[in-house]
Amino acid sequence: MMRTAPGRAAAPATRPAAGLCALRPAGAVTPRHARVPYRVVAVAGATIPALSAIRTAMFSFLKKKTPAEPPKPASGKATPPATGGGFSPEDLTRAFTAHQEEKAARAEAERQRTRERMQETVGGSSLARSFGALFASKPKLDEDLLDEIETVLLTADVGVKATTQLIEDLRRRMKAGDFRDAADLVSVLRSELRVLLVPVAKPLVIDPEARPFVILTVGVNGVGKTTTIGKLAKRFQDEGHSLMLAAGDTFRAAAVEQLKVWGERNNVPVIAQGQNADAASVAFDALQSAKSRGTQVLIADTAGRLHTQSGLMDELGKIRRVLGKLDPKAPHEVLMVIDGTTGQNALNQLRQFHAAAGVTGLVVTKLDGTAKGGVLFALAREFQLPIRFVGLGEKLEDLRVFDPDGFVDALLPESIGG
Numbered sequence: 001m002m003r004t005a006p007g008r009a010a011a012p013a014t015r016p017a018a019g020l021c022a023l024r025p026a027g028a029v030t031p032r033h034a035r036v037p038y039r040v041v042a043v044a045g046a047t048i049p050a051l052s053a054i055r056t057a058m059f060s061f062l063k064k065k066t067p068a069e070p071p072k073p074a075s076g077k078a079t080p081p082a083t084g085g086g087f088s089p090e091d092l093t094r095a096f097t098a099h100q101e102e103k104a105a106r107a108e109a110e111r112q113r114t115r116e117r118m119q120e121t122v123g124g125s126s127l128a129r130s131f132g133a134l135f136a137s138k139p140k141l142d143e144d145l146l147d148e149i150e151t152v153l154l155t156a157d158v159g160v161k162a163t164t165q166l167i168e169d170l171r172r173r174m175k176a177g178d179f180r181d182a183a184d185l186v187s188v189l190r191s192e193l194r195v196l197l198v199p200v201a202k203p204l205v206i207d208p209e210a211r212p213f214v215i216l217t218v219g220v221n222g223v224g225k226t227t228t229i230g231k232l233a234k235r236f237q238d239e240g241h242s243l244m245l246a247a248g249d250t251f252r253a254a255a256v257e258q259l260k261v262w263g264e265r266n267n268v269p270v271i272a273q274g275q276n277a278d279a280a281s282v283a284f285d286a287l288q289s290a291k292s293r294g295t296q297v298l299i300a301d302t303a304g305r306l307h308t309q310s311g312l313m314d315e316l317g318k319i320r321r322v323l324g325k326l327d328p329k330a331p332h333e334v335l336m337v338i339d340g341t342t343g344q345n346a347l348n349q350l351r352q353f354h355a356a357a358g359v360t361g362l363v364v365t366k367l368d369g370t371a372k373g374g375v376l377f378a379l380a381r382e383f384q385l386p387i388r389f390v391g392l393g394e395k396l397e398d399l400r401v402f403d404p405d406g407f408v409d410a411l412l413p414e415s416i417g418g
């Protein structure tokens with residue numbers, strides 16, 4: 001039988017006990033270039049990764065790209081050999097440019113994959129389906145249409161404030177004669193939806209100066225914190241960051257096991273003290289350990305808690321304070337995980353967690369399931385907190401950097417207006 005502490009909702013009974021075990025696909029290998037620590041130095045007025053890092057990271061590239069015989073300058077004099085490792089400044093500049101291009105190409109490929117996954121998941125949400133049904137009937141541009149759009153938005157959890165703002169704007173523009181047909185209205189609605197989301201689409205950037213960069217994950221029970229940590233850890237590992245995890249969900253034994261098993265399989269140290277240990281003490285130990293090892297990223301799990309239980313919410317403040325004793329800037333990110341199927345209650349959750357723990361970024365999970373799709377607009381309108389990632393499924397690659405254009409395209413494609 002599942003034990004439920006006062007104030008803690010029982011986690012869903014159907015949840016697999018060790019979902020993180022499957023997080024790393026067999027044979028997945030961290031790219032060699034990605035394992036290089038990313039320190040920043042200024043060279044010739046530009047900010048570039050430390051030369052030693054470039055040398056290591058770009059060695060294979062230079063081997064491929066550098067001609068066997070270096071071209072001689074017009075004067076006939078050979079280029080003086082570079083000091084400290086055999087690469088000339090030109091080599092390093094070329095390597096750096098290639099590195100940047102490779103990074104940009106990878107980012108573009110990820111954006112493309114995110115958009116496809118958004119279409120498959122968010123494109124099937126009730127908001128997307130309702131918009132599809134509404135505009136398929138070639139509606140007349142009148143007050144009835146605005147009423148119907150309003151109903152669609154409210155039903156899909158967009159929330160009263162964001163919906164009112166959107167409808168009033170459409171009404172004003174309709175009266176001003178801005179729309180010739182439904183396609184014009186769709187186009188304006190799309191850009192209004194974008195306007196709500198673009199300011200909050202701020203990806204999480206790991207500050208290389210923070211050693212470690214501490215991410216504290218918080219949220220209500222069963223929203224996907226522990227699985228999100230596994231997905232994030234894999235992402236950061238692939239990006240070349242050294243990692244440590246703190247198993248701070250000391251309430252649910254399976255959560256500690258999940259992280260430990262995942263850590264063992266992926267060679268990531270996991271600091272744990274067992275069930276019912278003091279979560280703040282686990283976080284403290286982990287930060288101390290990460291500092292002494294020079295680890296780049298520390299991700300701390302916390303037990304799920306109901307936002308209405310002030311005692312448990314206070315515990316988050318304590319974790320913050322304890323971390324701050326070792327590093328006044330820690331945690332550098334308080335990442336709140338929100339279940340996208342929660343509806344308007346997500347706003348209350350965020351309000352309380354923000355007050356208790358000072359949330360700095362959001363992950364909205366389960367947008368692939370029965371999510372209505374609209375809660376992101378309500379969250380964005382109400383709090384303007386960065387949405388770092390969205391969860392589009394249970395697989396590792398389903399945690400995606402939030403892309404507002406892809407999201408709006410999936411909900412309300414341009415073509416829908418006819």
Ligand SMILES: Nc1nc2c(ncn2[C@@H]2O[C@H](COP(=O)(O)OP(=O)(O)OP(=O)(O)O)[C@@H](O)[C@H]2O)c(=O)[nH]1
Pocket residue numbers: 011015016019219220221222223224225226227228249252255303304305365366367368369390391392393394398
């Ligand atoms: N469909 C879907 N399921 C998800 C997503 N993210 C997490 N889950 C599932 O949600 C369930 C709960 O995830 P956990 O990571 O255990 O949740 P938690 O927040 O750590 O739970 P507590 O420890 O009780 O607070 C698991 O079955 C996950 O696989 C997502 O983006 N989409």
